[in-house]
Amino acid sequence: MNRLLNTGLALAALLCAGAAAAAVDYKIVTASEKGTYYAIGKDLARLVAPEAGINLEVLPTSGSAANVKLLRYEPGVKFAVVQADVFQAFVDRSGAGNAEASTLIRPLRVILPLYNTEIHYIVRADSPYNYLHEIKDARINGGLVGSGAALITHTLYRMMFGGPVPEAQASFLSNEEALVKLIGDKSLDVVVVAAGQPAPLIANMKPEAQKFIKLLKFDPSHPSARQPLSTYAPATVRAASYPNLLSEDFTTISVGAFLVTYDYNTRGTVDSMRAFGRALCQNFERLQEQGHPKWREVKLALPELGPGWSYYSPTARELRACTPKKRCSNEERILGLCN
Template sequence: MLKRLLAGWLGLALMVVSSLACAEPAHYKIVTGPERGTYIQIGQDLSKWVAQPVGIDLEVMASKGSAENVQRMRFEPGVKLALVQSDVYQAYIDMANAGNADAGTAIRPLRLIMPLYDEEINVVVRADSPLKTFADIKDKSISVGLIGSGTAQSATTLYHLMFGQAIPEQNIQHLSNEDALAALIVKKVDVAIIVVGQPAKLFNDMNPELLQQIRLLKVDPAAPETARAKQTYFPATIRATSYPNWLKEDVPTLTVKAFLVTYDYGLRDTVGNLNHFADSLCANFDNLQEHGHPKWKQVKLELPTLVRGWKYYAPVEKHLRACLANKSAAISATAAQAAPKPRSTCSDQERLLLLCK
């Protein structure tokens, strides 16, 4: 039953795909993150497994990160999709609500397609550093990431939550992830904060000898600083299996959620193309999880209730919810078919007299 239901739904999706195969492709862009980060790989997966099957030529654009992506999503021609961290999105909303007109102009027309996965906060120090936990970074010199990156927003927000103050200006540096690690090794900074989904090429592509010169700080669950940080961020683990050439054990940390974002488009062609993208996302979700970046295995095809000020893109939401309903119905039908039949309540005498039905 499940196979028939899914085959019918997927058949309909394939009809849409085939009908678009001969059409002139739409040329769209998605803004992601640094070249060796996770965002750009997620964008490449979306381009290959979701956009291409429905005739969308989705160009994957590198960027500094989330804050830049919000601006480019809003103002750069051709950019129809973006990857944005939840704390960056919320920071724009908070500033808009506080009266910042530029923040309102940037964020209010943006809409969410769906939540993706958690990105781990990597707090990196030298291997010989005396620092042990996140709570030890107060008053240290810190690279927080490039201005315009999601890392910079996360790092500064995290510090403010933990210590009730901003990072002192003389202690802050805005370096790229690669430059931050280099500066760390040569002792130009004490700490490098890097927000990236595991496993990250940034670390796995590093020279093994250089990797042995750095290590990760742990989150202390009992520290008051951790309790304050959990107002915005969530506990997680950086697994040793993600970095077998570096980590000897799992490292407790904090995470921030990544979202796939678009604009509140109203033009018929754009709405239609994004609806096809949504159908393809649902139809090819298994391919993303099987063939895409390992982070796809953490993504759930669902649309949870949003916090105040956040909105889904209505046309895509309608298509995704229809897809989810179809899948749920198929699963329910299969479960009902597979449910064990109730045990007979017949007595032995009734069975002998052939009275049981």
């Protein structure tokens, strides 16, 4: 009996070891650990990747522009969360003949459009600024070089005011460093945080924060908004996202986010990516229920993309054929009606 038991345990151990060995190690590049992109990556690693036989490591980065390069060149990086305007900026520069931009962006492919990322413009509570169109002469921190926040800050400024942010008024600090300077020595006037609401950095602030900071509004009807609205979209920041800071909803500006990969064609990688697409389909409801609130804004539909953008065929086929698992109620389980 003991021999049989030992044999059974040994066999079970071998099977478990074989299953573990079969998993592949991939990485996803996101943004700051306190940002929404990082939370999205953690959700995919926890709720999707294991079913696809993938050990998915979530890497914090400086943001979208850095993610494009990491996806292109960093070993093991198979997924990236990229801001739409960053991706488009590379496409535009590629189309204009920039060889480096072309090398970076041409082999990249979209797995799934995600959600709109709200752009939070933070100022001191006693600031004279209340709207984005009032910050022309402000000292602005757009985030780290390579981040999506930095690109949108400078792109929006140029669109709204007809020129670049003056060098003397621009800084490229992390959000945390910038907020210290905003409130501490007051050497900054505006800190820009690009993160889907609720952005952890802001949501985790205590009620006392109302004494020190406020968020700027975006006025879509203001003349300066005309050009930005050709690329970006208005979005509602909900008081429920930041109950310690807000008493009512207001309008800001937002930009789309995409889950992106490379145009892999080796059999093993294609098989893993196809399995990821199936697992994403089958676990999508779990993502919406157990993941970051932003998952509730995501759809598995694959809308038409603009020129220079393409879907990754192996995952696209899986998602277009997707029939998500129907969740089983307790009553159905008791009656034996669940597969």
